[in-house]
Amino acid sequence: MSATLLLVIATVLISIAAWRNESLMDRWIMNPYAVAKRGEYYRLVTSGFLHADYGHLFFNMFSFFSFGQALEGVFTILFGDLGGVVFVLFYIAGIIVSDIPTLLKYRDQSRYNSLGASGGVSAVIFAMILLNPFMSLQLIFIPIPIPGFIFGFLYLGYSYYASRQGASGINHDAHLYGALFGMLFMAVAYPASLPAFAEQLSAWRPFSR
Template sequence: MSVTVLIILVTAGISVWAWNNPTIMDRWIMNPYRVASRGEYYRLLTSGFLHADWGHLIFNMLSLYFFGGFIEQVFGLLFEGSGALYLIGFYLVGILVSDIPSFLKHRNDPGYNSLGASGGVSAVIFAAILFRPLTPIYLYFIPIGIPGFIFGALYLAYSYYEAQRGRGNVNHDAHFYGALFGIVFMIVVYPLVLPQFIEQIAGWRPF
């Protein structure tokens, strides 16, 4: 079994468990106020294994499935013999890092909660885009694919804009900072990915 599939199964299992056990949901959800006032820093990580509903869970896990397999192969080549451990660590740190801005922004708000694997999933997606920037990405049922590097730029701009607005229930900060973490991590561990990325997009033509 691949590490990506294992992460998906564990996340799905914990999410369903929490839906049927309100105590677990309350104890593990990301509540910045409780983190700050009670020192419950574990919530920065456990919240990444919780989801609001089936739609939220399926969307995140499908995204992880489509991109995680490729990054799993990349890590297997970069860290021979330790690729699985690096992928798990990369994913978990992506969740952790992406929750820090939300923690700092809402640590005095007892009513704010956040959950979902979006930070870790965004890290995986953007790591994949660095290696394959021209691979088309399809949104929902739109039949026209958007090249990865264009999708990535639009995604970052939209996430940043919505995070600044601060409206709605979606944690756009987690999307934005999870994506940035994925980009920075890959450039640090494999610097050649940046010139390769630039070379690929420089040769791209829309028609």
Template sequence: MDITFSLTLVFIIITVLASLYAWQRPDIMEKWMMNPYRVAHRKEYSRFITSGFIHQDGMHLLFNMIALFSFGVQMEEKVFSVLYPGAGLTLFGILYIVGIIVSDIPTYLKYKNYSYYNSLGASGGVSAVVFAFILFNPQAKLGFMFIPIPIPAFLFGALYMLYSVYMSKRGGDHINHDAHLWGALFGIVFSVIVYPPVVNLFMSQILGGSI
């Protein structure tokens, strides 16, 4: 039986184990979560990465890992590994890890002088993966808990971006919508850099498809 190595599953396993460990160790949770003030004033730059592997609670973890598995396997095995055999795992790893880092930069700049602010979770990296998938598969049908009827991926992406921008400005729900937004934008930019023809592919699928 052939066993295919999956970096997506590796990320999921590490994230689950790290989250479980942090839940049992409040001191580790505090040390690993993103705190822009401590990054700026104590040079704790590792938080840009560690914060992406821990979650607030079980639902937060479950939601992100389901999304990562659903879209990560597709991007890893059916896009990057097909376009660039031998380099697919590396490209997917860069997409996810750098997505986590980049998505936290606006939060860092916004809150670096506020010691009270903390954030955590893989949402930035997951958003990067989801939007990379959307760019390559704009007509794929996607659903969501608030959208029971599947809609084209590009429309889902547009609604998601608008919602993230709106909630980022509104605030008050203790969710880092900036990370969602900038993670998504990074996923798009990274995909275009890695495979420039994806822009024409995206447009041709939208114009040639139907909602």
């Protein structure tokens, strides 16, 4: 069984358990005040295995599984037998790193909470975009497939704008910083990915036959 599938199963089971156990949800959700004032740093990880509802859970896990299987295969090539372990650590690191800006911003607000795997999922998606910028993405609200790098630029731009507005109820900072972490990690772990990405983009002719 792949590490990707194990993470999906764990996330689904923990999310459902937390919906049925309010105490578990309260203990594991990302509460910056509890992390900063009480040293409950484990919340930076556990919150990534919690979701608000079935729609939130399905969207994150479907996206993660779609890209995670491919990226886990890349990690196996890069790191050999440790590829699965490195992939899990990378995913969890994406969750943690993506939550740090939220921790710093809301550390004095005891009522602020955040949850979801979006930071880790964004890290996985954007690591794959760096490796394969022309991977085809089919979005519900766009009837035709679009190249991954175009989706990436739009996603980062929107996340930056929305995070500055701060009124949507969605932690866009986690999306933004998770995505940046994923690309940075891949650029360091596989340095050839960055010039290859630039070369592919420079050769792109959107309307050529």
